[in-house]
Amino acid sequence: MSDTTLTDTGLTDLGPFFERYDRRNQRLMAVALCASLILSAVIATHLLATGATGLSGVRVIWSTGVAFTPLFIAGWWAFGGLMALRRRRAAPLDGSQPAGTVDAGNGMRIAHAGFAFNLALMAAMIAGQVVMALVVFGFGHHIRGDLVSRAIMLTVGAATIYLGNLWPRMPVSRAPEKKPAAVMKANRYAGWFMVAVGLLLVFLWGLFVPFTPPAQPPFEPSKHREISLPAAALDRFVGRYDFGNGFTVSVTHRGATLWVTREGIAGETGAPVYPERPTAFFWKMVEAQISFTVDANGTVTGAAFREGDMHVQGKRLTR
Amino acid sequence: MSSVFKALSDPTRRRVLQLLRKGPMSAGELSDQFDVSKPTMSAHFAVLKEAGLVGSEKNGKTVTYWLNATVLEEALLAFASALDLNMTPRGAEQTARKPAEGKS
Numbered sequence: 001m002s003d004t005t006l007t008d009t010g011l012t013d014l015g016p017f018f019e020r021y022d023r024r025n026q027r028l029m030a031v032a033l034c035a036s037l038i039l040s041a042v043i044a045t046h047l048l049a050t051g052a053t054g055l056s057g058v059r060v061i062w063s064t065g066v067a068f069t070p071l072f073i074a075g076w077w078a079f080g081g082l083m084a085l086r087r088r089r090a091a092p093l094d095g096s097q098p099a100g101t102v103d104a105g106n107g108m109r110i111a112h113a114g115f116a117f118n119l120a121l122m123a124a125m126i127a128g129q130v131v132m133a134l135v136v137f138g139f140g141h142h143i144r145g146d147l148v149s150r151a152i153m154l155t156v157g158a159a160t161i162y163l164g165n166l167w168p169r170m171p172v173s174r175a176p177e178k179k180p181a182a183v184m185k186a187n188r189y190a191g192w193f194m195v196a197v198g199l200l201l202v203f204l205w206g207l208f209v210p211f212t213p214p215a216q217p218p219f220e221p222s223k224h225r226e227i228s229l230p231a232a233a234l235d236r237f238v239g240r241y242d243f244g245n246g247f248t249v250s251v252t253h254r255g256a257t258l259w260v261t262r263e264g265i266a267g268e269t270g271a272p273v274y275p276e277r278p279t280a281f282f283w284k285m286v287e288a289q290i291s292f293t294v295d296a297n298g299t300v301t302g303a304a305f306r307e308g309d310m311h312v313q314g315k316r317l318t319r
Numbered sequence: 320m321s322s323v324f325k326a327l328s329d330p331t332r333r334r335v336l337q338l339l340r341k342g343p344m345s346a347g348e349l350s351d352q353f354d355v356s357k358p359t360m361s362a363h364f365a366v367l368k369e370a371g372l373v374g375s376e377k378n379g380k381t382v383t384y385w386l387n388a389t390v391l392e393e394a395l396l397a398f399a400s401a402l403d404l405n406m407t408p409r410g411a412e413q414t415a416r417k418p419a420e421g422k423s
Contacts, residue, residue, distance in 0.1 A: 100374070100376060166389055167390070168388060168389060168393065169387055180343055180385070181342025181343065185342070188340070188386075188393070191390045195390045
């Protein structure tokens with residue numbers, strides 16, 4: 001209350017408070033939109049550099065939230081701006097917003113809850129994009145996706161409950177022609193609805209819905225028994241293999257080891273693979289295997305790649 | 320919060336809150352719904368105001384009350400009404416009813 005002017009009518013002027021509140025909200029939304037645009041640009045650039053083109057590229061870019069997140073933030077900003085404009089239009093022309101003591105307290109509390117809600121929503125949107133960027137850049141296996149989702153749902157849910165709980169106290173004009181009973185009833189229902197949504201987010205998605213974590217085989221490269229193959233036996237595997245969906249690898253022979261390099265990824269240097277059977281090799285850095293398909297003549301015709309849940313068959317490319 | 324529980328513990332005050340769910344009402348309109356004296360009603364309004372469950376506005380001689388409950392407080396009201404909780408001390412209740420009896 002210290003930041004408001006008490007007039008001689010016994011009313012509190014909320015004008016200066018809302019001016020500051022609107023400015024703070026504008027700053028929050030501007031920071032969120034900038035962060036989101038930067039993250040979107042980074043993700044989109046990386047996807048385009050790694051061959052996401054055409055219709056499937058558009059699908060990949062859309063599914064990673066590159067367009068959706070900044071659009072949502074901009075839309076939410078515009079909606080908030082409209083609400084602020086509506087509030088200012090309803091106020092006297094000099095910008096003052098006189099309110100009784102109870103209404104002033106309620107107005108300020110609801111404004112703070114609204115800011116907390118905006119903060120939680122924007123933090124969730126940006127966190128989602130940061131996780132997506134990490135996945136796109138190949139660090140997805142370091143992230144517990146279920147925990148991130150739960151944290152986002154808990155944060156947004158708690159902020160929704162906080163705001164919804166106070167919503168029925170929204171100051172309304174009590175002039176009979178403004179139908180205060182109907183407006184207050186609508187605010188009460190809106191509050192109940194927001195609390196119900198918040199509780200669903202917190203309890204259903206945030207706490208209790210079981211997320212099935214992807215079945216990860218234990219990373220035990222020591223369990224693979226490395227055998228020795230003569231260097232000449234490695235030459236027949238050299239070539240390029242296409243596993244579909246743009247997943248192509250090239251197999252080269254460097255020194256006494258085979259190297260497998262994923263194509264089309266900037267900065268990808270490949271990694272050595274070690275033989276555990278005459279046609280099967282494993283990575284020591286990650287829990288992954290590549291086994292080659294050999295026809296009756298001893299010609300290598302394709303390969304199977306396995307990493308965690310992923311199991312793909314690929315064909316050898318002729319050139 | 321204890322003032323909220325105190326406010327919700329009395330059936331008259333709960334009835335006042337339920338009436339205010341329909342919209343703002345004047346002190347007179349509210350009092351007409353109860354067979355209790357004006358000072359008793361004023362005491363009930365004071366408890367509700369102190370708990371922050373109602374807001375009031377004075378226009379001339381009329382005081383208008385409106386519901387100022389949060390969702391949680393309204394849920395507590397529904398809960399207390401459903402269980403018909405009456406935690407008002409017996410003595411206090413009798414004192415509150417006496418003037419009403421005299422009035423009728």
